[in-house]
Amino acid sequence: MALDADTFDQLLRTVRRFVKERLVPMEGDVARNDRIPDEIRREMRDLGLFGLSIPVEFGGLGLNMEEEVRVAFELGLTSPAFRSVIGTNNGIGSQGLVMDGTEAQKAAYLPRLATGEIISSFALTEPEAGSDASSIRTTARRDGDGYVLNGTKRFITNAPYAGLFTVFARTETEGKPKGSVTAFLVEAGLPGLSLGKIDKKMGQAGSHTCDVIFENCRVPASAVLGDKEGQGFKTAMKVLDRGRLHISAFCVGVAERLIADSLAYAMQRRQFGQPIAEFQLIQAMLADSRAESYAARCMVLETARAKDREENVSTEAACCKMFASEMVGRVADRAVQIHGGAGYMEEYGIERAYRDVRLFRIYEGTTQIQQILIARNMIREAAAAA
Template sequence: MALEKDTLKQLCTMLNRFVHERLIPNERVVSDTDTIPSDILAEIKDLGLFALSIPEEYGGLGLTMEEEIEVAMLIGEAAPAFRSIFGTNVGIGSQAIVLDGTDEQKSKYLPRLASGELIGSFCLTEPEAGSDAGSLRTSARRNGEHFILNGTKRFITNAPFAGLFTVMARTDAGSTDARGVSAFLVEAGTPGVRVGKPEKKMGQQGAPVADVVFENCRVHAENIIGHRENMGFKTAMKVLDKGRLHISAVCAGLARRILRDTVRYAKDRRQFGESIASFQLIQAMIADSETEIYAAECMIRDAAKARDRGEDTKRKASCTKLFASEMVGRVADRAVQIYGGAGYIADYGIEQLYRDARLFRIYEGTSQIQQLIIAKDVIAATD
């Protein structure tokens, strides 16, 4: 059910203020300490940001996709680490339960994911299975009413704080592809689950990733999402289809912010006796960025509406993720160029955003994987 127009407007006004008064001024603290300050985390919870995509009956805001992307575009204007802390609960850490969980699984976990009391992480990638996720090796061997999980998951966002892992593991030992995979709900603290040391990353400091290792970890069969064995890869792909729209909106928000900062800088900075914004070669870069941001926003809103109408948006989600994530990379690159030397120096802030933006072309499916999905679908649909 959609929110009342006025309620969404009020939420967006509040978030806009929060982004500009609280998040953007604290970006440096987050990148320097690699942590989101606890007072900001508390405010994020109070604003209901953990709850965006969780149905109202489970304590969430139950936003439609069209509403969620508007919120994601706003939040996207702040350094992406702020979104990442609640992003897994809104996306990959909760949606497997929302989309395919049993009523009991929903009641048990969704209210705590919506409040932010519980952080959810999504464990698909492995050291030997990245883009080819269907070849994953983490095994889940049946043992009576339980499964015994063994394997390593790699680059798992929010793993160091997570209370709940959605783990894709191979239940059909005879299979080597996506068909023999099930999705398990595994609570942190279950014997046999270990989280590795957070990785040092190029950007997005404050949004930790780590290995999650399973060593003879005993999980009850009731923890398979939807109690449906060997359906876990399908669930994971459904989760990513939705997540790609959300990530695209974050890219568009970040690109808007970068362009705004850049134009302000260009109007201020003077060379040859004039503001550099008056130079047509600078204007061309501004115009290219504005055009591409607008195109991404149109794509994202169109795809979100189609999803809310119940259409299959797999192709549109991939087109949108491909375009928006590549677009924010180009916008950030032009921004560094327009800032000149200052674009390369940490104090001016733009180099951090340039590094932060780089991740979007890689996770939730690389650009090449989006190209493959799009091309396969177009070819199959063409007579």
């Protein structure tokens, strides 16, 4: 259910002002300190940003997909680390619960996620299972009135601060030697649950990931998401469809910020007696970036609207993720080139963005995985139509 137009426009203006006045000035400090200030987290809570996509009845804003991507366009105008603070509560960390949780599970966790009282994480990736999510090795053995979890999850966003993990593990299933994937809602602090050291990454300082380790970690039967064993893989795929659209929209916002910064620099930087923006080869890079970012924006909006019409958009979401994440990489590369030597220097922030955007082509499904998904869906649809 969409917000009324006036309320949503006010929300967009508020987010835009918050990004411009509070977040952009802090980008350098966050990169140097590898930390989001506590006051920014509090302000995000006050603005309701932790509950953008959580239903209204559980204290969130209940944005539909189109509204969510339009907010993501705005959040993309600043460092990805800021979006990461609220990203898992609105996206992969909460949407499995929103889509497939029981009413009791939703009531227990969604209100606290919506306010930012607790942070959620999506614990799917493992040392030997990332893109191939069906190969996860973490196990959940039934033991009396609960389950015992064993295994390691890797590169889990916001894990150092999470109060709730959506954990995917194999449960024993008759007729399936390897078992079936089941999703569990696991609270932080349980005996047998521990965290690895915070990862040192190429970019996105201020956004933290680490291993999540389960060693005979006991959870109650009520922790099974939706109270159904064997549904975890389906849940994960549904969650990732939505997550890929959100990330695609964020890529568009980042690209638009880089284009604006590149244009401003090109108009004031002078060489051979004139602004470099007057040189046709600079203009070509600006034009290519503008056209590609516009194409990605249109793709994302159209796919979001289709999702709101409850159409199956798995193929289209994969197309958006593949194109938008590759696009922002090209835009960042051109931004460095337009800035020349300044683009390689820390003070301008362009080299930081160049490193930050590289991750978009990897997480929530690499570009190569998107290609496989798109092609397989095309073949399946053609075979069904024959």
